[in-house]
Structures are given as C-alpha cells and as structure tokens.
C-alpha cells in the first residue's frame with residue numbers, strides 16, 4: 384500500500400523557535416493516525432504543516448503527489464477540521480450541508496444522511512450560531528464528511544462533544560478509513576486515539 388503522507392526528519396519553527404524536529408510520519412490509505420501529547424507539544428503545528436499552511440524548515444514532506452500546498456487542487460482531496468469555521472450568515476444548518484454537497488461532487492453523504500448521522504436533524508432549520516458548542520462541532524465535522532476527500536485532517540475533533548457522540552465519531556472515522564480514506568487527527572481523547580485500527584503517535 385503506498386503512503387499518502389510521508390514526512391521524514393521534519394523540523395518546524397514558529398517565530399524562530401523550534402517546535403518540531405526530526406519528526407517522521409507516514410500514513411497510508413485506510414489508516415487512522417492519532418497524534419497525541421501534552422499541550423503545546425506541536426500537534427496543531429504538525430497538522431498545519433500537513434495541510435500546507437506552514438512550511439517546514441527542514442526535512443521532506445509529501446502529501447499525495449508532492450509537498451502540500453494551500454491551493455484549490457490540494458483542498459479538493461484534503462478536508463481539514465480545525466478551528467471553528469466562519470458560518471455563512473443567513474444559511475441554516477441544512478443549507479450549510481447542501482452547500483458542501485452542491486460544490487463537492489459527488490458528495491460522500493447526502494445532507495439528510497449527514498443530519499441523521501451527526502444528530503442534527505432536529506436543528507436543521509436553525510442558524511449555526513444558535514447551536515450549542517458541541518452541535519456546532521458536529522456540524523463542522525458533518526460538513527467535512529459530506530465532501531469527498533482522500534485525507535481527513537482533524538485537530539481535536541472531540542472538542543465539545545459528549546461521551547456518546549465521541550464513540551460515534553470513532554465509528555464514523557473507521558468507516559471513512561474502511562472506504563480507503565486516511566485520517567490524521569490530533570487528539571487528547573485517548574479512547575478516540577485507540578479506536579480499533581488507529582495507530583497512535585505520541586509527540
């Protein structure tokens with residue numbers, strides 16, 4: 384199986400301070416890689432690097448066919464859920480999902496299926512800003528999962544989620560990987576990091 388992410392000897396600095404050094408990481412289609420470690424160890428920094436939002440100062444990094452780049456062609460294959468997205472004013476929860484399904488063809492999930500899977504059916508006609516924190520996080524994840532992608536990058540996807548939904552999230556990620564996708568997530572949830580089939584990397 385050929386890897387879709389390959390980092391060798393990666394080093395990253397922020398404002399001249401070394402954050403990561405000598406980091407090796409691989410991820411193949413069908414894999415879930417869970418990056419764990421203490422606050423400030425560099426998990427989000429690593430994800431930003433994999434997303435092409437931050438350039439390493441040393442090492443080799445390949446994501447799919449080359450170095451990651453913050454360009455439309457790259458983002459067509461890569462879905463990132465990190466900070467809360469900017470919600471479109473005037474669009475409901477359902478319409479945010481409709482938008483994803485209309486733009487990214489063919490959608491992985493219909494908006495109706497996503498509303499069910501992410502327990503948002505009862506909130507479909509509300510504006511996202513009227514949702515609770517955990518419901519907004521579920522909408523962020525649902526929008527990423529409606530789109531087709533090869534790589535899913537998640538920064539603390541468990542943020543705001545209740546214990547029951549965290550278990551479901553593990554199942555959703557397993558399904559994504561079983562269909563050939565690659566998940567790389569930074570997490571503080573050790574149960575999520577140990578979802579069957581996940582490989583854990585402690586920074």
Ligand SMILES: Nc1ncnc2c1ncn2[C@@H]1O[C@H](COP(=O)(O)OP(=O)(O)OP(=O)(O)O)[C@@H](O)[C@H]1O
Nearest residue numbers: 397398400402420421422423424425426427428429
């Ligand atoms: N602009 C910056 N300049 C210098 N250092 C920074 C900058 N931004 C972040 N850092 C430092 O980089 C380190 C790594 O931050 P990062 O957010 O990647 O950690 P993390 O492992 O994701 O932490 P957490 O578990 O708290 O989310 C931290 O020590 C942080 O203080």
